[in-house]
Amino acid sequence: MRRLLRWLIAGSTPPLMGYAIGLGALAGAVVTAYDVILLRIGEWLAVDWLRLPFDQPPGLHPDILLHPPAIWFPIITAIGLSASWLIMNRAFSGVGSHTTDRVIDAFHNHNGNLPMRLAIAVAIASIFTVAFGGAAGREAQAGLIGAAVAVAVGRRIGVRPADLRTIMLIGLAAGFSSAFKTPLGAAFIAVEILYRDLSIESDALIYTIVAAVVAYVLTGSLTGWEGEFRVAVATGLNQPGDYVWIALLGVVGGFAAALMPTVFFTIRKIVAGIPLPGLLKAFGGGLVVGVLGLIAPVIIGDGSFSFSLQDAAAWSGWTLLAAGTLRLIALSITLGAGGVGGVLSPSLIIGALLGAGFAHLFELPFLQTAIVGMGTLFAGAARVPIGTLLMVSELTGGYELMPAAALAVAISYAIQIVVGERLPYPSIHGEQPPTLWSSPAHQDEILAAGIGLLQ
Incomplete structure (x- = not known):
């Protein structure tokens, strides 16, 4: 069976292409x-039972008092975060970090090795966190699960140790793509x-694409083909003056992206650091996030059923900016209190709210500006400008906006690098080494190059 599996997955030339497909x-x-x-x-x-008012702007919602099940939402979130904490610290104690940073660390320091036990723990705990209303994304878990599955199968069928890092990236890309339906x-x-x-x-890019x-x-064959934030945009931004405003949005987004990691990690x-037992802290954190969710339902979960640009179009500019701020605070509390989740989709929503608020304040085309804003925050905060630009275009279907989005993302990224490197936390992913040549994964190449020069 092992030989058959290896032949099915690796029977192509070169072998890594077969691994990428299988x-x-x-x-x-x-x-x-x-x-x-x-x-x-x-x-x-959230929708069928609690019937939370996701189309409403942040504020006190009297209709929640008239619909008693919604009052239970903070308790539901508290139970979810408590269960998540118990899973990671009791049932699966010792698995360690469980974010995208764990994948980054595995690539650089552990030859791509990720324990399958970790993927199981993350899958279960994150369901309790995100599905029960915690303000976190599901992409980190999807990527980690995909990477761990690929590594486990790769080791089982005897993949060369030298290829294990590429195998991990293959699984990471597949996991992200499956979660967001954004292959590029x-x-x-x-x-x-x-x-x-x-x-x-x-060297791994062609395989991650495949x-x-x-x-x-x-995934598209099973659950549908469109990205979850797909909107109908009639045209791109076709006036020269629009690009002046988009450049300014990139500046604002760059400073916001520089501040985001420091705000995020400081709140976490x-x-x-609150001197309470971990389980009690998780329950209390869940209560706080749940109350914030009643005030601003847009912060709930990963945004797949709680966020709609069309609904947000009716909100004021300052309300949109306040909603984005609450989303960041709730995300930080969720993960700091013991929840398991990612930061990518929350960052995209915060960026969209920033762009939407900017559009209302300066009377710009709403949907177009919100879509452009969606990529500015994460592109800088996570240092992934190209991938974010492509992902936002695929998520929303806003391909005509790519020139404007590229301008905003480039400006945001450049400002984030300059400002962020002067702050305590330069990136939302703390395990990123500064450069490729500072990674332990490439020390052998550096040594070989040095020996070559000496010879």
């Missing part, structure tokens, strides 16, 4: 199953998110 399909299938379970539970709790963005983010500068793992496309086709450290 493992892309396998990781995509596993992540699709995980996604369907998480989203079904989350939608049933997922493929680039998988090789781009590893470093704080513009270095990428270019794996991401395979995962996308599989404050919450983590």
Whole structure:
């Protein structure tokens, strides 16, 4: 059976292309199953049972008092974060970090090794976090699960140790692609998110593209093809003056992206440092996030059923900016209190709210400006400009906006690098080494190059 599996997956030339096809399909299938379970539970709790008013702007909502099940939302979120804490610290104690940073660390310091036990723990705990209303994304888990599945199968069928890092990136891209239905963005983010500068793992890119496309086709065939934030945009931004405003949005987004990691990690450290038992802290953090969710339902979950640009169009500019701020605070508390989740989709929503608020304040085309804003924050805060640009275009269908989005993302990224490197936390991903050549994964190449020069 082992020989048959290896032949089915690696029987192509070169072998890594076969691995990309086979493992892309396998990781995509596993992540699709995980996604369907998480989203079904989350939608049933928040939409069908609690009937939270997701179309309403932040504020006190009297209709919640008239619909008693919604009052239970803070308790539901508290139970979810408590269960997540118990899973990670009791049932699966010792698995360690469980974010995208764990994948980054595995690439640089552990030859791509990720324990399958970690993926199981993350899958279960994140369902309790995100589906029960925690303000976190599901992409980190999807990527980690995909990477761990690919590594486990790769080791089982005898992949060369030298190829294990590429195998991990294949699974990471497939997981991202399956979760967001954005194959090109997922493929680039998988090789781009590893470093704080513009270095990428270019040797792995062709394989991450293939794996991401395979995962996308599989997931699309099962659950539909469109990205979850798809909107109808009639035209792009076609006036020269529009690009002046878009450049200014890039500046604002760059400063926001520079501040975001420091705000995020500072709140997380404050919450983590509260002198209470971990379980009680998780329950209390869940209560706080739940109350914030009643005030601003847009912060709930990963945004797949709680966020709509069309609904946000009716809100005022300052309300949109306040909603984005609350989203960041709730995200930080959720993860600081013991929840398991990612920062990508919350960052995209915060960026969209920033762009939407900017559009209202300066009377710009609403949907177009919001879509452009969606990419400015994460592109800088996570140091992934190319992948984010592609992912936002695929998520929203706003391909005509790519020139404007590229301008805003480039400006945001440049400002984030200059300002962010002077702050305590330069990136939202703390395990990123500054450059490719500072990574332990490339020390042998550096040594070989040095010996070559000496000879």
